[in-house]
Amino acid sequence: MEKEINTETLILNAAKKVFMQKGFGATRMQEIADEAGINKSLLHYYFRTKEKLFDAIFEEVLSQVIPKISKVMTSDYTLFEKIEIFADTYISAFQKNPHFPMFVLHELSSNPEKILPRFKNHLGYIEKIFPQIKKEISSDKNIDAEQLIINMLSLCIFPIIAKPILKGILFNNDENKYLEFIEKRKKEIPKFVINSIKK
Amino acid sequence: MEKEINTETLILNAAKKVFMQKGFGATRMQEIADEAGINKSLLHYYFRTKEKLFDAIFEEVLSQVIPKISKVMTSDYTLFEKIEIFADTYISAFQKNPHFPMFVLHELSSNPEKILPRFKNHLGYIEKIFPQIKKEISSDKNIDAEQLIINMLSLCIFPIIAKPILKGILFNNDENKYLEFIEKRKKEIPKFVINSIKK
DNA sequence: GTCTATATCGGGATAGAC
DNA sequence: GTCTATCCCGATATAGAC
Numbered sequence: 391m392e393k394e395i396n397t398e399t400l401i402l403n404a405a406k407k408v409f410m411q412k413g414f415g416a417t418r419m420q421e422i423a424d425e426a427g428i429n430k431s432l433l434h435y436y437f438r439t440k441e442k443l444f445d446a447i448f449e450e451v452l453s454q455v456i457p458k459i460s461k462v463m464t465s466d467y468t469l470f471e472k473i474e475i476f477a478d479t480y481i482s483a484f485q486k487n488p489h490f491p492m493f494v495l496h497e498l499s500s501n502p503e504k505i506l507p508r509f510k511n512h513l514g515y516i517e518k519i520f521p522q523i524k525k526e527i528s529s530d531k532n533i534d535a536e537q538l539i540i541n542m543l544s545l546c547i548f549p550i551i552a553k554p555i556l557k558g559i560l561f562n563n564d565e566n567k568y569l570e571f572i573e574k575r576k577k578e579i580p581k582f583v584i585n586s587i588k589k
Numbered sequence: 590m591e592k593e594i595n596t597e598t599l600i601l602n603a604a605k606k607v608f609m610q611k612g613f614g615a616t617r618m619q620e621i622a623d624e625a626g627i628n629k630s631l632l633h634y635y636f637r638t639k640e641k642l643f644d645a646i647f648e649e650v651l652s653q654v655i656p657k658i659s660k661v662m663t664s665d666y667t668l669f670e671k672i673e674i675f676a677d678t679y680i681s682a683f684q685k686n687p688h689f690p691m692f693v694l695h696e697l698s699s700n701p702e703k704i705l706p707r708f709k710n711h712l713g714y715i716e717k718i719f720p721q722i723k724k725e726i727s728s729d730k731n732i733d734a735e736q737l738i739i740n741m742l743s744l745c746i747f748p749i750i751a752k753p754i755l756k757g758i759l760f761n762n763d764e765n766k767y768l769e770f771i772e773k774r775k776k777e778i779p780k781f782v783i784n785s786i787k788k
Numbered sequence: 789g790t791c792t793a794t795a796t797c798g799g800g801a802t803a804g805a806c
Numbered sequence: 807g808t809c810t811a812t813c814c815c816g817a818t819a820t821a822g823a824c
Contacts, residue, residue, distance in 0.1 A: 586785035
């Protein structure tokens, strides 16, 4: 019932929204202040610099999204089950945070030396699936575990970051058609992938 | 033999390099001037504003990369042949312009209303392949032409824009390993896709 | 056409009143 | 803790000399 939100979380929410949409470089402190409905200098009172505010956001966003996925990968489902759950979990997470993938990839791309280390802490899960892939399929067929992982990531993430093109060109700017398309992919991707790797 | 490059193309080349790496918002006119080895105010002499300079670049870059792809799609190869040529052509184009996909997607993402219209002019080719897909495969199987196109695009483009993660996390920062991986995908993607859609 | 100097503006950050 | 006023720098853009 606590309706009184403290200023700090007010700022964090506003900053998250603006940073995710515009990226670090294009974000203005003024815009965050407006979004939060407070004064610009309050931002500096709570987080000394724009950089520190960004860091706080980045850490928070990563630790919100990544664990959901990590949990799937380290569970003890079969590989085919994991592929199905993975696509569903990934895409569902992005439906809630549609700017997340572009945000992370863009910051990584323009500032790898700064962003990559902190990103690394969160991605141990990727390697954990390798043994299982090798065990369940790639030993007898000529399937490369790394290529398979990247295929899964590509198929899930690209349609999210390319939303403006897909929506604008394939779906004549119809938001709902785009959303349906994404929803359908939760089933289509596993079907497509599993179809390819099982003989 | 014409070694005397005129100032305008000098500027365009420099601007292309910087804009593609940093995006519009984070690019400084000074940096473009330095890269071109000329004075900052010359930029304004040739292209009145940063915005106009950017527009010139964007148009040029699009018209350099897109036609190569368009040509493949409108040729009269079979669908399976096209899938092979498409992956090779696409990835080869990105090997030469590694920042191109992130550049375009990021500008689209942060400024769709401005960028999308000009982008549209170049992407008529996508629809041209639909009838062929429907004719050659999707009628008898339950394969959606749109999903298939997006799968191809995803598999080709994502590994390029996610380079920092792949290189940093999968390949321990080894540039050559990353490049080999991308090279291999020219064959792996068609194999993966064709394997999935042919019964 | 190319340069130097300068105007102008916007944004991050700080000082200080309340 | 929150606001107003202000500093200061960096970046776009223009004026004007050569």
